[in-house]
Amino acid sequence: MTGHAWDRVPIAAQSVEAPLSQAAIFLVLGVNDGTDAITRVRDTLGGIDDLVKTVGFRDLSARLSCIVGIGSALWDRLGEPAKPCELKSFVAIEGTPHKAPSTPGDLLFHIRAERPDICFEFERILLGALGPAVTTIDEVSGFRYFDARDLLGFVDGTANPEGHEIGEAALVGEEDPDFAGGSYVVVQKYLHDLAAWGRTSTALQEEIVGRTKIDNIELDDAAAPRKSHKTLATIVDEQGNEHDILRDNMPFGRAGYGEFGTYFIGYTRHLWVIEKMLERMFIGEPAGAYDRLLDFSTAQTGTTFFAPSRSTLAKLAADKS
Structure with missing residues (x-):
């Protein structure tokens, strides 16, 4: 496997760098009150890698993986002496006319595989292990849509970093x-x-997104009166350095209920990068020139987590104090 992007990411990381999969489940849970609930959560987190192996062994070609994210409030409840320096709850953004809500969540499980049944089986056993310790807040089953397109018909995730750039963009250093x-x-x-x-x-769709629809060619909107989604989602600091994030967005939907969506998930080394991106989208740059994609896409949730390294996750699981 030498030469693949995921080989060059530090081994201590969770499977943040896993390649795009055909199926995924995004599971957000709340941890119930009481020390018994915390203990059960710790025990379950300690067995995540073993559970991935147990379920994934049924079909190794399915490439099952699971990333665990921990919310700010739960991190505080765990009573650890230290906390990731930028970790905090998602801050709602009050744009005009669109808003990015902040919604609760203590645990995130980002479950990925080439087969939806493998994702389902892992989730089923995981929730059985957690039992009464948790309450489900949100559960979304995503799927890869044709050639990595969203339900709006555009290729999604084109700007993702590759190779050694993944660690620079997505992993704390x-x-x-x-x-x-x-x-x-x-x-x-x-x-x-x-x-x-x-x-x-x-033509207007392409102007809004910032790429051509059929062949995914980036459009130059430097002279345009309104910036595209592509431009607003590009973050450059005061020194002129561009800051990438790692996305693994997925379409989801229930056609019978008229529900069609995109589940955005962004991994970043610096939380402020995604915060700045969302501020530019919802408030605008300049203010009022918001992302016109929001006229068609409404944010229903917004939650922030920290996915610790494998060693840190193991320490959190083992610490029963």
Whole structure:
């Protein structure tokens, strides 16, 4: 496997760098009150790697993986002496006319595989192990749509970093050595108005997204009166350095209920990068020139987690104090 992108990410990290899969489950849970609940959660987290092996062994080609994210409030409840320096609850963004809500969540399980039944089986056993310790807040089953397109018809995730750039973009480094190898994770569930989007001309859709629809060619909007989604989601600091994030967005939907969406999940070394990206989208750059994609896509959730390195996760699981 030498030469693949995921070989060059520090081994201490969880499977943040796992390649895009055909299926995924995004499971957000709340941890119930009481020391028994905390103890059961610790015990279950300690067995995550073994559970991945147990279920994944049924079909190794399915490449089952699971990333565990821990919310700020739960981290405080665990009573650890240290906390990732940027970890906090998702801050709601009050744009005009669109808003990014903040919704609760103590645990995130990002379950990925090439087969949806493998994802389902892992989730079923996982929830059985957690039992009464948790309450399900949100559960979304995602699928890969044709050539990695979203339900709006555009290729998604084109700007993802590759190779050694994955670690630089997604994994904490020397700036917070106690939590090196971890990653901040932001999730949002968006619902699309496909009927309104379908009434929009392809030319305007491309102007809004910032790429051509058929062949995914990036469009230059430097002289445009309104910036595209692509441009607003590109973060450059005061020194002119561009900061990437690692996305593994997935479409989801229930056509019989008229529900069509995209589940956004972003992994980042610095939480402020995603915060700045969402601020530019919902408030605008300049203010008022918001991301016009939001006229068709409504954010339903917004939650922040930290996915610790494997060694840190093992320590959290073992610490029963």
